[in-house]
Amino acid sequence: MNCRRVSRLTDDYLDCLLPPRRSARLEAHLSACPACRRVVQETAKLRARLAALPRSFAPQRDLWDDIRNRLPARKVHRPHLRPMRLRLLVPLGAAACALSLLLFALFSLPPSGRTPLAVRPVVISADHPAASLRDFRAIETDYRQARETLLSALDSGPEGIDPRLVELVKTNLETIDRAVREIESALKKYPGEKELLRLLAVANSRRLDVLAAAQKQLMDL
Amino acid sequence: MIYKQYVNRIYPLALRMSGDRVRAEELTQDIFVRAWEKIGLFRGESSFYTWLYRLAVNVILQSERSRKRRSRREPACSDPVENFAAAGDDSLDARIDLERAISRLPAGARSVLLLHDLEGLTHREIARLTGTTVGACKAQLHRARRLLRGELER
Numbered sequence: 001m002n003c004r005r006v007s008r009l010t011d012d013y014l015d016c017l018l019p020p021r022r023s024a025r026l027e028a029h030l031s032a033c034p035a036c037r038r039v040v041q042e043t044a045k046l047r048a049r050l051a052a053l054p055r056s057f058a059p060q061r062d063l064w065d066d067i068r069n070r071l072p073a074r075k076v077h078r079p080h081l082r083p084m085r086l087r088l089l090v091p092l093g094a095a096a097c098a099l100s101l102l103l104f105a106l107f108s109l110p111p112s113g114r115t116p117l118a119v120r121p122v123v124i125s126a127d128h129p130a131a132s133l134r135d136f137r138a139i140e141t142d143y144r145q146a147r148e149t150l151l152s153a154l155d156s157g158p159e160g161i162d163p164r165l166v167e168l169v170k171t172n173l174e175t176i177d178r179a180v181r182e183i184e185s186a187l188k189k190y191p192g193e194k195e196l197l198r199l200l201a202v203a204n205s206r207r208l209d210v211l212a213a214a215q216k217q218l219m220d221l
Numbered sequence: 222m223i224y225k226q227y228v229n230r231i232y233p234l235a236l237r238m239s240g241d242r243v244r245a246e247e248l249t250q251d252i253f254v255r256a257w258e259k260i261g262l263f264r265g266e267s268s269f270y271t272w273l274y275r276l277a278v279n280v281i282l283q284s285e286r287s288r289k290r291r292s293r294r295e296p297a298c299s300d301p302v303e304n305f306a307a308a309g310d311d312s313l314d315a316r317i318d319l320e321r322a323i324s325r326l327p328a329g330a331r332s333v334l335l336l337h338d339l340e341g342l343t344h345r346e347i348a349r350l351t352g353t354t355v356g357a358c359k360a361q362l363h364r365a366r367r368l369l370r371g372e373l374e375r
Contacts, residue, residue, distance in 0.1 A: 010363075011359065011363050039370075043366055043370065046366060046370060049315070049316075049319055050334070050339050051338060051341075053320070054233070055233055055340075057233055058228065059232045059246055063224075063232075063246055063249055063250055064228075066246075066250050067224060067253045067254060070254050071254065071257055
């Protein structure tokens with residue numbers, strides 16, 4: 001193996017990508033060639049220095065404000081809206097905003113697959129609007145009872161419960177309930193509107209998630 | 222919050238790959254805005270950081286490519302080393318020299334060097350991200366290491 005060949009194989013050698021026999025031949029050359037040995041040693045040192053560089057540090061200024069200012073301007077695919085549907089924008093927008101506000105807060109709650117207390121699961125389908133609404137209204141009483149029970153349990157301040165969690169649960173539930181009221185009111189104007197039913201399904205699922213997370217916290221105490 | 226959790230990992234990547242502090246701030250903003258737009262595509266098949274990291278590399282490489290088309294290697298308008306100095310280390314001078322030498326490498330060689338030697342990606346992964354071949358990627362790494370050794374020997 002000559003110096004030119006060694007130079008071409010140095011990187012693969014240092015990255016352990018050479019087959020053993022070729023590595024052995026390269027090492028044999030290195031033991032006899034101080035110039036190539038020096039290059040390999042320096043490259044190895046360089047790799048070690050690069051690997052030791054810090055991978056985590058903050059920018060000199062907080063970039064979040066700039067990022068936040070750019071977020072509303074993001075491109076979102078919007079289907080063509082028929083004129084009649086334009087009237088839906090206000091209730092839909094309000095409800096969607098309320099729901100989207102929950103995203104970050106909900107992520108901080110521990111996940112739970114359980115259905116809270118005695119709230120029966122309900123399937124809301126845009127294909128069966130009348131049946132879905134009937135089922136949804138039927139669980140409202142269960143939901144309110146579960147909500148009251150959990151909130152009073154949280155309010156009694158059991159030992160070990162984080163007050164921030166109590167506040168988070170309350171804020172989330174209030175926001176979702178407000179969204180549900182807005183969706184229901186919009187559904188009275190536009191019965192069977194699929195987008196509203198979809199939002200109702202999301203809202204229902206979210207509030208059950210919040211209750212389940214709160215319930216899990218209480219049970220884990 | 223996603224920004225707070227990941228900015229300290231994404232910004233150094235943008236800073237080193239762009240070689241310019243102001244540019245790195247713009248790229249970091251672009252990355253988080255893009256992540257916000259594409260969050261629906263995250264399927265949980267990898268960790269969130271892996272997903273964000275790949276998105277970040279794509280944003281940086283795309284942006285650097287279009288910037289290169291606009292003008293041949295614009296001079297850096299701010300010294301990237303200002304930032305590195307704040308990160309604290311025993312051999313600060315040596316590290317500053319190294320960071321400065323990296324920032325002087327040609328963009329293609331710098332990207333491959335950083336992705337391979339600092340970020341630990343394989344040649345295959347880098348080739349996929351940069352849209353080149355494994356052979357081209359190895360050649361860029363060889364060139365980057367050679368140039369860097371030369372720069373540090375000065």
